[in-house]
Amino acid sequence: MQLLWQALEGRGEIVTQRYKIIADYTRVEFITLNPERISKSVTKNIKIAHVRFGIKCCEVKVAESREIEMDEILLSHEIMEELKIPEFLSYEMVFDKNNIIFGPYIGMLAEKKEERLKQIVENLKSYVYGYEEIGGAVLIFSEEGVDMDAQLIRGFVFNPESENWEEGIFAYPAAIFKKTGIRKKMRNQFHSLLGDAIFNSYVFNKWEAHQWLSCFEAVRKYLPDTVLYKQPADVKEFLNQHKSAYIKPIYGSQGTGILKLETKGDWFMLHFSQKGVDKEQCFKTQGELNDFLKNNLKAEGHIVQRTLNLIFTEESTIDFRLMLVKGGEGQWKDIGMIARHGVKGNITSNVSTGGRAEKAELTFKNIIHLSDEEVVSLRNKMSMIAKEAAFGLEKSGVSCGNLGIDMAIDAEGNIWIIEINNINPNHTIAIDAKDRQMFYRARLLNMLYAKRLAGFPKEV
């Protein structure tokens, strides 16, 4: 595969050459290239080529012309229509044997419902702030907008000139950045047509993540003891061992539905949050507790997890969200870690429930009172653990490129992995922590990884 590099005229930005594709009404099934712009070694002797856009492909004859503009390519109009190439964009071009691939053509599956997508479409612009570096077509769509029979998608493509989304019907893209869960039938169709160019491929739950990661020695020791809830006896046994436990739904995020259970002599105290208000309930016998568990928990729908004596200040407990994303080079990058200071007494430290966020380094310095040197060393260690966990998930078979790793430090200074979010980890927490640069970076890298999967990797 060879990228066609050329500088723009004059003092341009450093970008790969991009081309406008112009509909050619004079010839049928032809692509016409300007030989002055395109390196001879690549196109030499090619007479027949497969033009590819997204998952679609058309056979064309190759012609040369010095009459056309340097940054233009002529493509027979019926081929343009067949491939559904939006004309208002510029594309990079990759030659791979007899394939001429235009792109990148990236899809972002952002919501399940079209209605909801329309509401948030403006917010998604932050993903294309770095459009200059992304290029090509960026399509955002909902699960509802996908017509699996016709293999067409109703959605919005970004127009860099107007800086607006253009609604329309488009072909399947070459790579999909999936930010929401979708039904298996659609997943399977995407994988059939796009191969592995989808992240995140599978939405794992808390129990799966725990089980899978336990297989990796380098990660296991950072996972708090956890069992899957099947019956009240599991909780009883766990409490005999640990005195207190969290009960968490295996799906669910932002701390919703988490219960904390403590033994107090023969009694059991339950802490939970209802409509943002913290509540307590006391069970005086094992029987009372069992009844509660039977009525409120579904077998194999919850995990029972050891509580940790986390670092805290007078006002709050603290945990950390580490953002791990892949970029155009396809490697994991730790782009920052945010400390979440929960409201005291709250059983979770989620910002969504009234906590506060700041860069982890500040918390290390001001609250744990580490020296600069210790800050860097602890930060590096947490980064390495997070990356080991990411490798573990990949080896388990999940293709991911956008992870939020929730970690904690206990009073003895031990590091723990509490939870891993792969479906749509919230980048706006970086803004809560007053670091917009981190937020922008997360979003741009997401797109550059999608670009890579679409066949346009950043050359290393």
Add this chain to the structure above:
Amino acid sequence: MKSLKIKYIAAVTDNLVLLPEEMRESFDYIPKKLILNVGSWKREVNMGFSSELDRDTIGIQKNIFQKFSVPENLDYEIKIDGRNLCVGPVICYLVDTQRKYITHERLEKLEVYYKNYDVIKGIIFISAVDQINMVDKTIGGFFFGEDGWKEDIFTYPGVVYRKADIPDEVYQDLINHIGDRIFNSYFFDKYETSEILSTYPQLKEHIAVKKHQNTPFEFEVIMQKDRSMQWSCSGIIAGFGKSESMETNFLIVGYALSCYEALKTVFRMNEKDTFLKQQEIINICIEVCKAHEKAMGNYGELAIDVILDEEKNVWILEVNKTYDHRFPLYSINDTEMYYRIITKPFEYAKALAGF
């Protein structure tokens, strides 16, 4: 990767390496003989498993290493690659040309480089070029461990990280035995930089010309490789003042900012444009680093002097192959950046050594 200690054993069989019973699983197929690799030293040895060894210990028969030492009390990483058993990493940091310049004070200052030894492991030693013994293929050097500094003789390493000039004859001998795992390989000059960059159409346009050199405002972009062996930016520092040398300038004028602050305050850019401009600078610098590597060899860190003109176009002034790691300390007092910078070369060295 497994981390193990070495224990010297007096064995009945000659030339023997014993592995703990638990390591049996690490082999797809158990060979009769192994090739033991330490640094760039190799030797075929007989191999066995022993249940008497401590877990996480490898037994090596005394006298296997004759001309150099491989200390017993360190943590080593072990890699099994076919019939090769690699123990390491062994990294040599060449800090000067002569042994006599490596004083106590000098070593004290270098201790900071062992800060992340826990994650690197193996042998990291500090040497001068005149300690290289081309006959024995060994290098004298200093190792910093629990008992402080110790001087010893080590094998030719897996990787050389160098900041000093090496005479051609010695350099060729290193290349011959270590291969292309010496960074930074070649000390190019300013003229060669522009020669290299001008062969790339997309970089040529960023080479600064005379008229730009009076800009009162200059960025130092610190580019390093880490364990992923890819270029990334460890930090950008903006300095003010008119002069040839940015570093002396800081001392006189004493005025510097992080790139982020500089773009926001001096160029009055908003958050989004600041991000995109930094991204642009970094992307250009990555291309500059790659261009230098393609033309001249292996580099682990480069510091690139960059300026922006009134239209905020990016211009490259100079590429520095060595620079003072303490720069972020005395310019913008950023200790975090400093520690980030000093830990990266050995992370890269470890990856380059194959660990």
